[in-house]
Amino acid sequence: MGARSKVRTTLLVFLFLSSTLLFPAGPVARADEGMWTFDNPPLKQLKEKYGFIPTQQWLDHVRLSSVRIGDGGSGSFVSPNGLVLTNHHVARGQLQKVSSPQKDYVKDGFYAKTYDEELKCPDLEINVLISMENVTARVQGAVKAGMNDEQALQARKAEITKIEDESLKATGLRSDVISFYQSSEYWLYCYKKYTDIRLVFAPEQQIAFYGGDPDNFTYPRYDLDMALFRVYENGKPLQTKDYLKWNKNGAGDGELVFVSGNPGSTNRLQTYSQLEMQRDYSYPLRIKSVKRMLEVLRKYSAIGPEQRRQAAGQIFGLENALKAWDGEYQGLLDKNLMAKREKEEKEFRALVASKPEWEKEYGGAWDAIAQAEKKQLDVINIYRYRGLRGSRLAGLALTIIQYVAEVKKPDAKRLDGFHDSQLESLKFRLFSPAPIYPQLEEMMMADGLQESLEGLGPDDSFIKIALDGETPAEAAKELIGGTKLADPAFRKSLVDGGETAVEASTDPLVVYARKYDPMARDARKWMEDNIASVETAAGGKIGKARFVAYGKTLPPDATFTLRLSYGAVKGYPLNGTKAPYKTTFYGLYDRWLGFDQKPPFNLPSRYVERKDKLDLSMPLDFVSTCDIIGGNSGSPVINKEGELVGLIFDGNIESLVGRFVYDETSNRAVAVHSGAMIYALRNLYDAGALADELEGSAGTK
């Protein structure tokens, strides 16, 4: 599920098509539906259905024990000494970055027996949500009478930047203004930020991701998708009282549980015209592109074992994305699902139309969005195929060029991503010492250019800049072969040298990105002026209409910010029979033998050698009705006592349409059982000390 690479890919490649402007439509949350913000927990639903009311203390403790990891994952503190539990697939990027041709920690796993053996992550940031403040009035107050949509958008953006900068200065905390319910609400989220993160434990990828791509997004499942980081502060393990106590008994059938994590994005409140756009253009195009990228990566992989190691991370991420998107796309192709969404929207619009003052204020919003969606079609190929695609180095080049230009401007005038409050995190990633593989970069860039050429034709102005009369392969060879950007010191020297250094640079990739930069800025501006401004305004109206018509009965769509989901541990109807609420180690060995031990159903050797010494009745994975999506990877599953009983790592195949509609019947979150993790640490990884720390029987190592 929602691996970091997946979310990242989505954002970078498909920002344009997968419009993130989201709009309310339906009246009430379905049973167990909802990724609720911590300021508005589903107290009514919890009381009525489960007879449980969490206290403010309970909520605060859960929030402060929860962390956001990097740009796509979740996790939780599980010891007073800064241990953070998350998924192997969330830690995967860092495991790859600390690996080398000689030592593959992704494949072989990792265990630091002492603090000294813990490995520092090159570029991982972990955030803890400290405070939330409603700043809607201030942001909306910046819009003055007589402004058009574009002016209003710029006014709000300027105000948001101001709020973030003020907060950063006042608190020292990472300060993000988040828009919820489209633009009906704005909240200032302040995070404690940690960047000294060290690897403590990860099992072999083959057991973390047992069953590989076939079993991904399915259940019954037999994965030990766990990893442990330790957060350091001032060079020492973080001391914290906000961590989840480990309950190794897990949760029983039917038990109420919670998930606290950072779901990336959902589209439950989008308008019907936006869904149609996704169904007819966005998904088919994305899926086509990703399949093409996967072909290139597999070709690269086939060259040799080191190439396979290098490409494995991207293949994992893209296969994951492809399977998720395919499931979501099937949802959009499902006539029943679309009819449901259409009906909800029609009813909402009819209700708005029934009161003249509502109709006057909000009634035109849906058509405005539909027109904006339609307008995107004019430029669909240009936006899709113009860009520095496939290469991480090219992306770094563009970021550096824009960085030196933007930081000179007043904060409010800068491009998003370059505001003062964002610079520290940006530089942390920009100067990361993590390895980049030039041979792989070249192959990916060559095919990206080839695809652009096919999509745009040789006369397109981007193609002329990018190829300059050469073939895609020649251009990629020249650009990647000649650049020094793989060296973090060189990147730092450019940034430190500012515009002068960048303009003087003859590095071919810098030269190339310099030529492309104006085109990228134009594209961004066109989107803001023509689409984002219209959809923000119209979306805000629909959001307000929702509040006046129905009240605040639904949570906002997901925004990769902290949310609380709730539900019951529960099996579901599966292909003519029932899926059990949990699996055990017995099932792992059944699947291993059922496929004659062949990949991706093979097992790491320790699992084979120790098989007969294990208690196979130990639960391994389990499912609950908790409402999650990509970004929730690594989230803790928590019981009523606030204890950790599991670790979210996936959704089942039926949960994929949850992007558009949640259905409790068979939408399930898949988690590793808390008991399985302790049992594996003790009996398979000889990591008793670590298990002791998790169980609270040892404070330090």
Place this chain on the structure above:
Amino acid sequence: MGARSKVRTTLLVFLFLSSTLLFPAGPVARADEGMWTFDNPPLKQLKEKYGFIPTQQWLDHVRLSSVRIGDGGSGSFVSPNGLVLTNHHVARGQLQKVSSPQKDYVKDGFYAKTYDEELKCPDLEINVLISMENVTARVQGAVKAGMNDEQALQARKAEITKIEDESLKATGLRSDVISFYQSSEYWLYCYKKYTDIRLVFAPEQQIAFYGGDPDNFTYPRYDLDMALFRVYENGKPLQTKDYLKWNKNGAGDGELVFVSGNPGSTNRLQTYSQLEMQRDYSYPLRIKSVKRMLEVLRKYSAIGPEQRRQAAGQIFGLENALKAWDGEYQGLLDKNLMAKREKEEKEFRALVASKPEWEKEYGGAWDAIAQAEKKQLDVINIYRYRGLRGSRLAGLALTIIQYVAEVKKPDAKRLDGFHDSQLESLKFRLFSPAPIYPQLEEMMMADGLQESLEGLGPDDSFIKIALDGETPAEAAKELIGGTKLADPAFRKSLVDGGETAVEASTDPLVVYARKYDPMARDARKWMEDNIASVETAAGGKIGKARFVAYGKTLPPDATFTLRLSYGAVKGYPLNGTKAPYKTTFYGLYDRWLGFDQKPPFNLPSRYVERKDKLDLSMPLDFVSTCDIIGGNSGSPVINKEGELVGLIFDGNIESLVGRFVYDETSNRAVAVHSGAMIYALRNLYDAGALADELEGSAGTK
């Protein structure tokens, strides 16, 4: 799958709606499709796809080692001393009949350590197919120029009776003329018949039917659905050289295997209008009725443990039927499936229309059938709700009344079912000492009458006969309470006493059936005159058209006669991932724990007690692409060497639409692994001697 009770129910209750007149439509069998008659094995397909050509000797040996069991199951000889392997669910009826309130062999299983301990089955007949002869020319020759459809039907029936009688006299073998490809071909099938059948072994139903109704018709599966009978001849175990050698290694992934058994019925060659009739009337009505019967049975079951034991067999059978029909019905509701069938028929009709001589001869057949189907709608309620429904005793009463009247007539003039060649098997069932449960009979009859009353209204002539002014409950109490028909000796005295005894009888159920008899005969006649005669004639034309247009490229629809299927051992795409080709005992324990050991996922105590002493890597079940359907239950799975490698007991949920269209992608036959059976006999049932006999290391006990 296709339990005996299921097939029986289908035939009795739904003879009218599920027209068994079947017509060819498509050009060639799909990969691995086909339940082939032994006179026409798929040699071409086997050679091309699997590079294997079975010899005539191979085919003869497989045929003579295969058996048909009762009126709905299959099996095979597996020792030189008459051991017959089949499913627990095929043996279930007999297990129930030899059980008592004191000893429940269905639930607890059974094992005869010596010949003496073997239990004689009260009314089980086993058939071995000895010969097949094409008698099409003779049957069709009976139809003379100038005969209309009705006269032609009667002429063919008379000739068929003659052929059967002659064969019976000449050979002493059970002799059945079977119509294939609708009425394009007629074959005389001669069977060696055995009626001294004894129970040797059956495991507990809870492991035979592990997972109960939820897991029924699904996979992955963990069932030991086996039972062993022994065939006796002249009071001694049958000595035979035609038995399958046991290969306890089973079959590997991708291996070519065969299934030799008796599929009950398919509808792959029906016309589109017949499918529509089934979709719009037959299935919805049947499903409604069965749900109603199940409600009554569950109510009866709830009275107490003995009632539960009595009703368990019918509940099992009806739940099985309901799940199968629901899967089939979903197939008919699937627009893609129907479009496929419609397209095939259109192409076929266009081909026929392209040659004037074909069009003249065959072109009108489809419309003739469509009209006959439509005609049935006029009488749909009458045919559905008039009848002695729900009660076995009422059925026996009617059979006795018709028996004494029919046997006085010349054979050719009798009702089907009462021909000389059929009498021996009929009497065997009629005088069966198997227990009948009057309390259950009364409850089922009362609700059957209630349903008839609701369907027909109080003024219908059947209702007047049946209720005679009473309520359904009163009538049922009187009829079942007053009858002596539960006593086989009383039934025999009526039959022996002939028409005089029957006419003089004041047994209330006999009186009732006597009044109903003319109505039943009228109904039969109406169906023959208005539907069967038309559809036989038209179907015959379509069948012939198929042969001239395409050749004999498809096997006929299933007819509960011996067929050979072939395919590969192979997993399939399942709910986003892959189903393994086999399961193991590990998986059994995973499922047991995954549902907290609760029914229907509990285990017999020996499986719990001996768990840690077993080698759980032993394969348990496996799947293949072999094309099967209800009636194939108990069929052997055979490898190229003619050895037994498995025991068919089910199809997966995706196979249910196989009634209409076979699709190799995910249609799978589910079998018990040969190794699992030997392993269980030795290590769970302490039945080493029996295992020795199966493995050929011991000839006798």
